Amino acid sequence: MALTQPHRGRAAEHGAALVSVAVRRIGLLVLALAGWELLARILDSRAVPAVAPAFDALVSTVPSGPFWAALGGTLQSWGLGMLLAAGIGLPLGLLIGSSPLAMRATRGVVEFLRTVPAIMLVPLAVLLFGATVEMKVVLITLSAVWPLLVHAAYGIGHVDAVARDSMRAFRLRRRDRVVFLYLPSALPLVATGLRVAATVALLISIGAEIVTSAPGIGYEIALGQANNAAPRSFVYVLLSGLLGVGINLGFGALERRVLFWHASQRARSTA
């Protein structure tokens, strides 16, 4: 009994903490909606709907086909672009990172190419592919490949020197060294690279849709504003924000799961 006492106390405490978090979240939501309403009234513009019309639009838009088609259009190009970027960027990054010479030789080119704002390529890509999914996939790949490549290269380049030398001294096979030392050492930065790339990919996907009218969430946002259907446009703005939060949470969880053993995560869980 004496042992269960503090345990039950902690459970109750935990429950109370959950309730307090829920209360605060709801309070924030109410406050945010009130702020939105206030902003809409101050601006008094057809472009920024008040809460009630936006909510009506939400109720009528979400069950409709175009809503899911737009979500699908953005997610499809995002996913394909991420796959391609990972397929190209990660192996290339790992290869480059494992040779200091290759690191030095490619540095200038990589630094230059990755700072070209990918959105500058939109007009070229539109002429080549039209306002299509292919166009978006190419742009997303070209923008998401750099964070992946750079993070993978740095990850594999920063192997613990003592571990590397001991493995070499014990004459571990090359394959074992790669599997048990180099790849695990690169993993933390690869996970970070994935998260960065996923965010960039979403941004470029929606940006390209807004600029070129390729099908997707961005297109619906621009269309709603152009047609004086601001409430519907805002439904899609909210959707893009939720998608962004989802991507952040999802890749953040992946990062923690893959890296439960890594120091940065251990420090976080005790803090």
Next chain:
Amino acid sequence: MRHLRLVAQGLALPLLLVGAWWWVSADSTSPYFPPLREIVAEFADTWLFTGIRDVLLPTLGTFLAGYSIAIVAGVVLGVALAANDAVAGFLAPLLEFLRALPPIALVPAFISVLGLGEEMRISAVVFASIWPVLLNTIDGVRGVDVVIRDSVTVFRVPRAQRLLFVTLPGASPQIVAGVRVGLALSLIAVIVTEMVTSADGVGAFSRSAQLSFDLPAMWTAIILMGFVGYTLNLLFDRLEKRTLRWHLRMREPAS
């Protein structure tokens, strides 16, 4: 000698790639991939130096205005919020949502409310880049060493000095990281707003080149923004090395 070899290793690939592009594209008849020779000639014609003055400078002006407002506002708000744990914790989900929202998604609304002018473009840039600065500032200020923070409190160091000599320097690595993320976002925001509004600037230039099917002009705009992005990042690296010298030294293993 060693220095020379390093420079040669660094320059070999860029030169090789540009040479290959020049050679492969020399007889190109594809309208999409004009010979590099043509692009270079067009680049000199368009950009040197009237284009830089009339087209690039407005873009850079918008970028600088929006970016610097975002940095100042982000750091000030971040420090204020971090000083108040309860408020910062309460607002955290909302701030995370705003950061995750692709900033471009609000460009159409910005246009409808603020029109096509410079205010709209600057506001869009501020909105794009303020969130990483703000959130990183909060994280950075909170992450300042507890012992240092407590000692400062115990010794009753005045508020202004505490801010200037303890809080801001302690948070600066995180702040700089957020400011760096903001740099790329600001550039994207400037170009997208220019493309959508077709007023002036490099974004509008490249958009109108697309509409008139002027591919060499489009290529020059891409190359130009490559140079601009690269230069801005180099400047940023310089600044980072200088302001964070103490931090980098602490992180580097003694060698």
